[in-house]
Structures are given as C-alpha cells and as structure tokens.
Amino acid sequence: MRQCAAAIICSLVVFALPASAAKPVQVSAAPDTQWRLHGNDFGEQRHSRLEQINAGNVNQLGLAWYFDMYTRRGVEATPLMVDGTLYVSGSWSMVYALDAKTGALRWFYNPEVDRAFLAKGCCDAVNRGVAYADGKVFVGSYDGRLIALDADDGSVLWDVQTTDREQPYTITGAPRIAGNNVVIGNGGAELGVRGYVSAYDQDSGEMSWRFYTVPGNPSDGFETPELKQAAETWTGEWWKWGGGGTVWDSMVYDPELDLLYIGVGNGSPWNQSLRSPGGGDNLFLTSIIALRPATGEYVWHYQTTPGETWDYTATQHIILADIEIGGKTRKVLMQAPKNGFFYVLDRVSGELISAEACAAMTWATGVDMKTGRPVEAEIARVFDGKNVSLPSNAGAHNWHPMSYSPQTGLVYIPSMSIPIRFLQATNERDRMPGQGYWNTGFDRMGNVPPDIPNLGEVITQTYTAQLLAWDPIKQSARWTSEVGPIAGGGVLSTAGNLLFQGSSSGTLQAMNASTGELLWGHDTQTMVMAAPISYAIDGEQYVAVAVGFGGGAAAEAGPIVHHRDIPNLSRVLVYKLGAKAELPPVREQKRQLPKPAPVTAGAEAVDHGQVLYQRHCSYCHGDGMRTGGLTPDLRYSGQAVHDIWQDIVIGGVLKGRGMISFAPYLSEKDAEDVRQYVLSEANKLYARQQAATNTNQ
Template structure:
C-alpha cells in the first residue's frame, strides 16, 4: 500500500468516525454529565491529555465564554497544567508557588509560597517557570525552582514534608511536574547548560524518604559508577566528560505504566551541547537524548532507545511521552509515542523498547531518515558543519518543545504543536568556550552566530523564519492528516475532547478550539497574553469547564528575546476558566510603553570598543537579556538602563551587586575593560532604539496629518 493510499483510507476513516460521533455528542449534550476530575498531569495514566466529556462540542462551541479568572501573584512565565480534585483547582505559577482555587468560582482557598531565593534565577535556563503539581491521597506535590520536592496538605496547603533533591551549590533547578509511580513520587531536574549531571529520584509519597535514584549519564569512573547500566554507558563516552558535568537532565517528561510497573523518562541534552568537546574521540554518549525505561519499584534500568546518538544540537528527548494501545499491521501493540526536538515522531513498543516507526514531522537538515533496522538516524553530510553559516533544522529550540501534545482515541490522531526554528551554530573560536565553566552558561558554541543584523525592524524577518503549526498526526501512517495555518512558533500545549474539539493556545495571544478531524478554527478567545500551557477539562454540577493557566515567559520570553521583542505580548499571569454561557470579561490590558523617555547618553568609545562589547555581550549576557539586546521584558532591557545603573555598572556586572535579583557577577570571565565595552555597546543599541522610536512617532504624526487632510 502506498502512502497516498494509506492517507486516503485514513481520511475516509476519520470522516466516517466524525459522522458516527455526531449523534453521540448530541445525545451526551442533552444528558446530565457526572462530575469529572482531572487528577493526573496528563489526565489518564498514559498522559493522552484527552477528555471524554462531550457537553462542549463542535455544535455549540460558539457559546463557550469566560466564567471566571484569577490573577496569579507573579509576572513571569506560566507553563502549568492545572489539576482538578475534590472541587478544587490546583495550579502552580512562576517561582513554584501553588494556588488552590474553588473550581466553580475561582475563589482562593489557600496559597503556598516556597520562598525560592531570587538568586536562583541565574542557575536556570529558561525562566522560573513550573509545569504543574501532582496529587495523591490528600497530598499535593510541587518541585521547587531551587531543587526541593515539597508535599502539601491538599485541604489547607500546610507543608507535610520538604526534601532537598539537589546540591544547592550547583546550578540545578526544577521546572517539571512531579509524577506518581505506585507509592512513589518522582522528580527530575534541569541545568545541563550550566554544567550539571542529570538524574531522577523517587521518594515515598507519604514520608518523603528517598527510595532510589537513577543517574542518566556516567560520572567520573575513577570514583566508581553507580550501576551496571552506567558502566555500559561509560563505554560510549571519551575524554574527561565529567569535568563538563555531562548533562542528561530529565527536566520534564516522565510517565508511569502501572500494568508493566515501568517508569519512562525522557533524557535531555549534553553538557556542553558540543559533543566534540565533551566526548572528543566520539561515542554515542548514553543516555543523552534517550527514552529510558526503569523498574518503578527499584529504579533499575530495563531498556533504552536513543533518539539522537552523540547529540550536539540540544536535541533533547524530554518532550511529552505518551502511552497508548495501537493496532499496527493487524496486531495490538502497547506503544510509547514521542516527538522530541530532533524532528522525528517515534512509536516504540513500551514493553521492549523496539522501534516500530520514526517519521519526520517537521522540515530538517540534519538527517534524511531513521534506519529502522538499527534505530539510528541517517545523518546528512552537512549535519555537523558548524561554521556559523550552515543552517541546522530543527534549531536548538526543536521541532517540538515542552508544550504537550494530545491523543484522541476517537479520531486516532495525535495533536502535535510543531515549530520551524532554523539556527546557525558556530564552533568555538576562543579557549574559554572550550573549557568547562560549571555554574555559568557554556554550551560549547560561539554565540556570535546568533547576533541579529542591524536592521530597524526584525519582526518580518523572524516571523517568516520562525514559525509554528498544530498538526493532526496519524501515528500509524506516520504522516500529517492536517496542519493548521502557519503562525508564530510559540504554539501552546494541547487538549483534545470527545466533543470533537482540540484546544490550543496560539502565538498570537489566543486560546483556540479547532475541529479535531480537520483543524478548522471554530472558536477563539483573546487571552491578552501567551497561552503556552496545555488546557484541561472537568465537570461539576452537570456542567463542563475548560481551564487554562496563561502568562508570557519561559524560553520564549527569556532565551528567545530576539524573536519575542516585537510581539508586544504582556505577561498577565492568570487562570482562565470557561463554560457554555460564560459571560465574564477580562480587564483592559495595561498600557506598556517601552519607548525611551529621553535620548540616551552618547557613546564615548571607538567603534572597535563597541564591537568588542557586542562580542562579549553576546557570549555572556544574551542568554538572559536577549540576542542583540532584543529582550521580551522578563529580564531588564539594558537599552533602558538609567543613570544609576550606568554609575554602578562594574559593581553589577563584575561583582554581582544585584545577585539577589538573579544578576550574578562575571568577574571570573570578563575584566573591567570588557564590562565597559558592554556598557558602550548598550549605549549604542539604546541610541539606535531611540532613533527608531522617534522616526516611528514622526511617521505616525505624518500619517495622521495626511488622514486629517483627506
């Protein structure tokens, strides 16, 4: 059977399914529906993120309206999947704060602040976000940004136990949601870009006592390796990788199969990204960029599949892992599905790890396919050409990042948020980039390849190059059945429902509902800010609700400031809850005038010093303050620095005068001359911004005058 024949048959099956589903939806809409909770991170144990509720459906979606909203207490990124248990909505916000809200009204029942030191902001990659809590037997579990796992009383928010899961002296953070595995609660961590070694840890959910720990990459063999699996993994590494940390953090996806008693973890990138530095004589570097199955009771290794051997592009396998039962070639298979950053959609036998299929879901330049016999990608000749000109697709942001996908058993489709994010990597040109620097960013590439060009408006350039789509993906046929229109790359996580709908936040500050069979947009709501987290659905008193946590930030707002600066999306951290007939309204968006109040001080240094400042800035400062100083507002836009900042510039940049706010000192990497060069570059960019804003005001004034004359 050809792919075309399979596509046609799939399309006919979907149309027939939609016809059969319509009367069922109508019948369910007329009947009173039972109370339905959302107790697990992905709703069911397979994390399919599909709701069986049908009261809200294709026929009445236009009646969906806002029922209530709740403003969170911070103004950073929001990426959490809420839970709804016992008529209470549990949602985490930035800085790992937890809010317990009445699921009917939004009234605050209790609030927990773990009081994470703000200095930890510099220890993380992509904002002080949190992706959700876990719930079990009257306990709510939260992983905190400073590396703790905390159990709270679900009724009142009291702390039941609090354990430190990381070394606070190293750059470990936690942004992922804990997962439940039998009697244990399991948590990973992040920090690969800053030189740490990844692991996951299981704790007794009642007492907080550690049950087991699994390291994802080997440490120093001279100090002993923790397991037989790591002894085998060490054979795939060369050089002195442990001095770099190794990486392999499990910063997001985990899922537990209670029938097989297996915990599946998605392992991240290496530390550093550049494989030539961490493993100079080659090797696959297990278990980087791998899906690893562990015995949930003991933490012992069972099997693994590596998506990207010798990973070097930040192609993590930490993206959403989903379990399902699929009929493949006439045989029912228990499968695991994942669309990691590298651009391939994988279907594995979850008992054995056998690769069943691997198909490209997004354009790519690094590989032409996957050899199903060996399971290895077929790399292109230019895959590892890092000259600052060769384009890598996907870029380090991936073809799919952390926003979760969903799977509908009604349509047989996976709803996958994809991205097109090209990037040019440049091999290191300085000795500093070839040297481990634990606690500070060092990915082993030269950031100068990512400096935006000096053009007035980057909006058109970036919006055309960096795009995203929602794809209705057939995991059996290995191809897209439909794809939404191209949009901005920051498409949010997905919820599918038995009402024939798919809900997703778009990069244009909208929450949308689409027809699950063809992707047609049926409903849209202006969220006023980015809706990156996946929505959920629950029902109470015979009414179905859709809930979403929203708020601009995360990697889109922190690391990708060059792209997001032109979006003019504010951070309005909120919980939004909808139902049929809802009539609540959001308050007006606060005015956000980013124009410079007065002309900046003039540059007093030579063009050579300014160019040097651009280089030092891009290599050390751009991770937080944006490529070319195009920041999204979560971290200070240095072009707006006032006289007080300039007067204390060296104390801030070198000595860490504002480390309590997350701005650490860099005196071990740069000297006073470098710091002054950065300041001069800041003045140069501030002057360019001021001129652009003045020109824009003049053009607007002329346009208004012309319109008035007409």
C-alpha cells in the same frame, strides 16, 4: 498592536462559525469529572472524555472566571482538578489552590526561592505543574527541592533538597506519582551538570532510589552496571563537563506494566566534539529509558539521537496508548522529540515499531529500521557558521504537551521549523562550564534566523509553527494548521471532537479535531504556552488554562517574537458554556525612551561589549535586548543604573533580585564594554523613536 491582533482573531472566529451558530444549543448535563494526573490519565494522553462542550456549541463558550497570579514571569503549568479544587503552579514554583467553580483562592504556598537561582537556569523560573496523591500536593521548586503540601490547607508536610545547591541545578518539571513514590528530575545541562532522576517516599520524603542518566568519573566507580556499559560509548574526560542528560520534563508511569518511562536531555556541552572528542553514542543522552518505579532498576532504553550535538533532547511529552498496528493491538509509547522524528515504540520491550520525519530537517534523511539509528546527512556535523541546521536547538517539537485522541486516532503536535547556524567555539575560556553562560560549545551571536534551504514543499516560510494532526499508524499528517512564528501552546483533545490550543499571539482557540477547522477563539491578552485541561462539576463542563508570557522564548526567540509587544499577564482562565465574564483592559505597553547618554568608547570596545552581552547576558536580558518585559530592557536603564554599573555587574548588589555578580567571568573593563554596547543600542532605539514621532507629526 494588541487591538489589531484581537481584531484579526475575532474576524477569524466569525468566518469559522457555522450559519446556525447564533442559535442556542441545548446541552445535557456532564458527568462530574476530575483531572487528577498531569496528563489526565496514566498514559498522559491529555484527552478528556467530556462532550458537553462540542463542535456544535463551542461558539457559546465564554469566560467563567479568572485569577491573577502574584508574579509576572512565564507560566507553563498544567493545572490539576481534584475534589472541586484547582491546583496550579506559577513562576517561582508558587502553588495556588482555587475553587474550581468560582476561582476563589483557598490557599497559597510560596517556597521562597532565592532569586539568585535565576542565573542557574536556562529558560525562566517556570514550573510545569504539581502532582497529587492521597491528600498531598507535590511541587518541585526552582532551587531543587521537592515539597509535599497538605491538599486541604497548603501546609508543608515535608521538604527535601534533591540537588546540590552549589551546582547549577534547577527544577521546572512536574513531579510524577509512581506507586508509593513521587519522582522528580532536574535541569541544568546547559550549565554543566550531570543528570539524574530521583524517587521519594510519598509519606516520609525519604529518597527511595536515584538513577543517573550518564556515567560519572570512572575512577569513582559506577553506580550501576548499565552506567559502566554506557561509559564505553564516551571518550575523553566527559565528567569534567558535567555530561548533561538531565530529565527536566517528561516522565510517565504505566501501572499495568509497572514501568516508569523517562525522557533524557542533551549533552553538556551540546557540542559533542568537546565533551566526547572521540565520538561515540554517549549513552544515555537523548534516550527514552524504562525503569522499575520501586527500585529504579534499568529495564530497557531507546536512543533517539546517538552522539547528540544539537540539543536534540528526548525530554518531550511521552504518550502511552494501546493501538492496533498490522492487525494486532500493541502497547505503544509515542514521542516527538526535538530532532524532528515521530517515534512509536513497543513500551513492553522498547522495540522500535516505526519512525518517520514529522518536520523538515537537514541533519538526517531517515531512520534505519534495522538498527533503529538515524541516517545522518553528510553536512549534519558541519559547524562553520554557514551551514544551516534544521531543526534548531528549539526543536521541531519542544516541551509543549501533545494530545492523543482515541476518538480520531491522531496525535496533535505543537511543531515548528526554526533554522540555526552553529559555529565551533574558538575561545578556550568559553568551552568550560560555569554559572552565567551556557556551555554549548558553540559561539553564539544574535541574528535573525537564516533562510531554510530548499527542502521541497515541506516549508513555505523562513520560520513557521504548526499544529500537526499526526496519524501514528500511517506515520503521516492528516492535517496541519498554521499558528504563527513559534510553537503554539500545549494541546487538549475532547470527546466533543474538539482541540483546544493557545497561541503565542494571545488567543485560546478551539478547532474541529477531525479537520482542523477553527470554531472558536478568545483573546487571552498574553501568550498561552501551557496546555488546557477540562473537568466537570455539578453537570457543567469547564475548560481551564494557565497563561503568561515567558519561558525560553522570552529571551532566546529574539527577532521572532519581540516585535509584537506581548505583555505578561500571569493568570488562570476558566471557561464554560454561556459564561460572560470579561478580562480587564490591557494597559498600554509602549514607552518612550529618554535621551540616553552618548557612547564614549570606540567601535572595537562596543563590538567587544556586544560579544560579551550575547554570551553572558542575553539569556536573561534578551537576544539583542528584546526581553519581552520579564527582565529589564537595558536600553531603558537610567543614569542611576549607569552610575552603579560596576557595583551591579561585578559587585552583585542586586543579587536578591536575580542579578548575580559576574566577577568570575568579566573584568571591570569587560563590564564597561558591555555598558558601552548597551548605550549604543539605546541611542539607536532613541533615534528610531524620534524619527517615528516626527513622521507621525
């Protein structure tokens, strides 16, 4: 599989090159340039003004060096480059300080997160990056801490717990610097928490303020007047469900306006009819909120999806820019959240300037510019297991960072179209929050995504992903490029009229930013989810990216991804013109399944085991047991594992490796039914492998 994919990639690159590509191109020295902030500049535009590497010579780009990280889970971090050191985080919130020219390790920090916390998160033990300020590196750890490190040697300056460790909170997002504060959010809405964002003094680690994004129990009082008003948009006893609204990714600080913008996530549970049975907008779910960074004071908000019920978070990348609209320069905020619309807001007032669909959708027909509210389709909230919702909970755009190029005036969006069918939950037990399963409020069984309804010429495949070059003024696509079945990685644009983006098939590619023409590609040997950066040292421009298969796709994407056998090779890859370093060969991934024990239970028990597996186990062990190698493929479990199955599932003997006890949710009979389902799937796989072997012979 890997050799075939690499061959296809190489052929695409050759065909995309200009006729003069083989001739060396003279390049001038690049000015020394750093990447000190998460999105490079205060607007988080993820655009580099370096142009030594450009559309005319990018075909000469080669691997300068690589660094192997110490774990084998998802990698989603944007590196920082400060004073010649590359600071990059990997899975389990580990931080690596590398020489930006050579890749030599300068220091390493391990926060030693308890592996049992893996059960408290939704989408792998990933980390999206660190923050830097005044000789300090800040990282949010998966178990809810915010840690300040000395940038020179990695020693701990302070370490504070930002969450209740007894609740299923995690941190995967990058901190942001806002004035003298460092700001951090958290995740956990799928498992029943109440969202908030917190700010801490950079020097002391003392909490400066905390802003809750959804109201709590009214009988306890409200932390702010805004939350009291927000509570009027909720019904029932929402606080018993947690409420959700976690700020798990995007934040951006505008020092000129002294405003901090945060993106708020989904409800807990997703299904609004459970958490707020009387309806309502459910503020401040799926909203963009402007706060004063010194005090956490509320300034304004805009809600993208009132009454959210599909996991349409507004935590996706927020970009700030000054753009001429209607003959007037406007200070704008731009976002493409999960719901499929592209929004342009006035970032001073929160006024909606424009909103248009940038992806196919079934849930809404547009946005009413008078009210700023989406116009929902009649079938939007039909959850009968037959109606198709588009976008799915994966979104038309997920966490993968966009880029804005002032040079082309375009926003480059990693987008995708994956449909889903939701089914109203019927089991009362499954409606309550609890560690071990997501409290979505929908029954879930693994299956191939349904066909997309006939929506005209927007979609040509059952599921597809594109890199979308979007004009934020005209609110239309300038060009699109197909990237595979799921979204490509984050995007970097440069003054060399280039776009860099990784793919789920294992390449880093460079395209013409004006046309989308493919100009260069490199086989990264693994999935590229994170966004690249660019910097220059001693007159040479570099492009760096952190790679490694994992994240939510590793468990949830199921049949869309796992047939391609993409390995996890957690690395930092750094490129420059004329470099010729090579990656080591990829070891063969395929393995033969020994003959499993026979199934001893009846069909009813096996079917019950499948239901329990999909409900409790699939988010770690994979939809249909297609894990991508991050956690054990249970079909390959040996007899020794089956002999202590109850000790593992009920007793929790492997808690230290992340496999907690499921005793609160499963009986011993339930656990045995899951085992019988695993054996059933193992025997099916064994039969397929034997048939393939016999055919090849």
